[in-house]
Amino acid sequence: MNCSSWVATGADHILRPRLTEPVAIIGATGALGFGLAVRWARAGVPVTIGSRSQERATEAVARARGAVPEGEFDGFENARAAGAAEVVVLSVPFRSQSETLTNLKGALRPGQLVVDTTVPLAAAVSGRATRTLGVWQGSAAQQAQEMVPEGVRVVSALHTVSARTLSDLGHDLDEDVLVCGDDRDDKRRVVGLIDLIDGLRGVDCGRLEMSRLAEGLTPLLISINVRHKTQAGIKITGLP
Amino acid sequence: MNCSSWVATGADHILRPRLTEPVAIIGATGALGFGLAVRWARAGVPVTIGSRSQERATEAVARARGAVPEGEFDGFENARAAGAAEVVVLSVPFRSQSETLTNLKGALRPGQLVVDTTVPLAAAVSGRATRTLGVWQGSAAQQAQEMVPEGVRVVSALHTVSARTLSDLGHDLDEDVLVCGDDRDDKRRVVGLIDLIDGLRGVDCGRLEMSRLAEGLTPLLISINVRHKTQAGIKITGLP
Numbered sequence: 053m054n055c056s057s058w059v060a061t062g063a064d065h066i067l068r069p070r071l072t073e074p075v076a077i078i079g080a081t082g083a084l085g086f087g088l089a090v091r092w093a094r095a096g097v098p099v100t101i102g103s104r105s106q107e108r109a110t111e112a113v114a115r116a117r118g119a120v121p122e123g124e125f126d127g128f129e130n131a132r133a134a135g136a137a138e139v140v141v142l143s144v145p146f147r148s149q150s151e152t153l154t155n156l157k158g159a160l161r162p163g164q165l166v167v168d169t170t171v172p173l174a175a176a177v178s179g180r181a182t183r184t185l186g187v188w189q190g191s192a193a194q195q196a197q198e199m200v201p202e203g204v205r206v207v208s209a210l211h212t213v214s215a216r217t218l219s220d221l222g223h224d225l226d227e228d229v230l231v232c233g234d235d236r237d238d239k240r241r242v243v244g245l246i247d248l249i250d251g252l253r254g255v256d257c258g259r260l261e262m263s264r265l266a267e268g269l270t271p272l273l274i275s276i277n278v279r280h281k282t283q284a285g286i287k288i289t290g291l292p
Numbered sequence: 293m294n295c296s297s298w299v300a301t302g303a304d305h306i307l308r309p310r311l312t313e314p315v316a317i318i319g320a321t322g323a324l325g326f327g328l329a330v331r332w333a334r335a336g337v338p339v340t341i342g343s344r345s346q347e348r349a350t351e352a353v354a355r356a357r358g359a360v361p362e363g364e365f366d367g368f369e370n371a372r373a374a375g376a377a378e379v380v381v382l383s384v385p386f387r388s389q390s391e392t393l394t395n396l397k398g399a400l401r402p403g404q405l406v407v408d409t410t411v412p413l414a415a416a417v418s419g420r421a422t423r424t425l426g427v428w429q430g431s432a433a434q435q436a437q438e439m440v441p442e443g444v445r446v447v448s449a450l451h452t453v454s455a456r457t458l459s460d461l462g463h464d465l466d467e468d469v470l471v472c473g474d475d476r477d478d479k480r481r482v483v484g485l486i487d488l489i490d491g492l493r494g495v496d497c498g499r500l501e502m503s504r505l506a507e508g509l510t511p512l513l514i515s516i517n518v519r520h521k522t523q524a525g526i527k528i529t530g531l532p
Contacts, residue, residue, distance in 0.1 A: 258515030265508040275498035289525040
C-alpha cells in the first residue's frame with residue numbers, strides 16, 4: 053500500500069505518487085458506495101465504480117469527478133468492475149447481496165479480497181430499519197463468504213458510517229470502523245485503506261463471525277438517529 | 293432527582309444535600325455491580341448493596357466504605373435490597389438472571405424501575421464470551437420485562453462499561469452508555485443517574501427491543517479487548 057508507481061492523473065497531467073492500491077466498488081451508485089468512492093479518491097486511491105449498468109456507472113464517474121476533480125475514476129458494469137482490483141468492496145442493499153454475488157461468480161478470482169458492507173436490515177423485506185433479519189449463516193458477511201468463489205476471502209466493515217455524511221465531502225468525519233475477518237493480514241489491508249480516509253479509523257474487532265454483532269450496530273444507530281435527529285457513528289474508547 | 297432532602301452521612305455527620313434518589317443494586321458483590329455502587333456513592337447517590345447472602349452484602353458494604361468513605365451505603369440480602377429503592381439495578385450473570393428475578397417476584401412492587409444490565413454471553417453455558425445466546429424473548433432485558441411483576445418496568449443499560457475500569461476509582465471514565473426502554477420518562481431517569489457518574493453519558497437508543505443489539509456490544513468489545521489488550525468502551529459520535 054505504499055508508493056508502488058507514479059501515475060498521470062487529473063486534468064493537469066502532473067505526475068504524482070500512486071499512494072495506494074486501487075479499489076473496485078460494487079454498487080457504487082448507492083449512497084454508501086459513492087461516498088466511499090469520493091472519499092478514497094480524495095485520498096489518492098484509484099477507484100473503479102461498479103453499477104448494474106454501464107450507463108449508470110458512467111454517470112456516477114462523471115458525478116464523482118465533479119466532486120473530486122483530481123480523483124482517478126473509471127466505471128463499469130459490476131462484473132467487469134469486480135475484475136478491476138484486488139480489493140472489491142460490496143456495497144449493495146441486503147436484498148440484492150445474494151443476487152449480486154451470484155452474478156459475480158465468474159468475475160471474482162482467487163486471491164481477491166471482498167469487503168462486505170451489507171447489513172441485513174429488516175427493511176429489506178418491508179420490516180423496520182431498526183431491526184435485523186436472522187441470516188442463516190450468522191451474518192451477511194458470512195453469507196458472502198459462503199457465496200464467493202473458492203480462494204476469495206471476505207472481510208466485513210463499514211457498517212456504522214453514515215452514507216449521508218460519507219458522501220458529503222464538506223462533513224468532517226471523526227469515527228471508527230469495525231473490521232471483522234478471519235485473516236489478520238486481510239484485516240490489516242482493509243484497516244489501512246480505511247485509515248486513508250480522513251477522520252476514519254479501522255479497528256480489528258475479531259473473526260468474521262463477529263460481523264453478526266457489528267452488523268447489528270447499523271439498526272442501533274438508525275434508532276439513535278431517529279431519536280436524536282442526527283447521523284450517529286461510533287468510536288471505541290480505551291484503544292492504545 | 294434534585295435536592296429533595298438533607299441527610300446526615302459519612303463519618304463526620306455533616307449535613308449535606310441528598311442530590312439524587314437512592315439506588316438498590318442486586319448482585320452488587322460482582323465487579324460491575326460493585327463498580328456502580330462506588331461510582332454512584334461517590335456522586336452522592338445513596339446505594340443499597342444486594343447480595344445472595346446478608347454476610348456477603350455486609351462485607352461488600354465495608355469494602356465500598358473503604359473505597360468511598362463519604363459514601364452512603366447499606367447492604368442486605370437481594371430480596372430485602374430490592375425493596376429499598378424505586379430504582380433497582382439488576383447486575384447478575386445471565387446464568388442467574390432468571391433465578392434471581394423469580395426470587396424477587398415477592399419483593400418488587402408496582403412502580404419500581406428495574407435497570408437490567410444482563411448480557412446473554414455464551415460463556416453462561418460454557419461457550420465463548422465473544423458470542424451470545426439467542427434469548428427466546430429477543431434479549432435478556434425483554435426476558436426480565438416478562439419476569440418482573442405487573443407494573444414494574446424494565447430499562448436496559450450499562451452493557452458496554454468495563455466492570456474492571458468501573459470498579460477502579462483511579463481510572464477516568466470517558467464513554468457512553470446505551471439506554472433502551474419503552475417509556476421515555478423511565479429512560480430519562482436512568483440517563484440522569486448514569487450522567488451523575490463522571491465520564492459516563494447515557495444515550496437513549498430506542499425501545500426495549502433494541503437491547504438485543506445493545507447487549508451484542510458486550511461480546512464485540514470483549515473480542516476487541518482480546519485483540520488490543522485493553523478495556524474498550526464505546527462512544528456515539530454525531531450527537532448534539
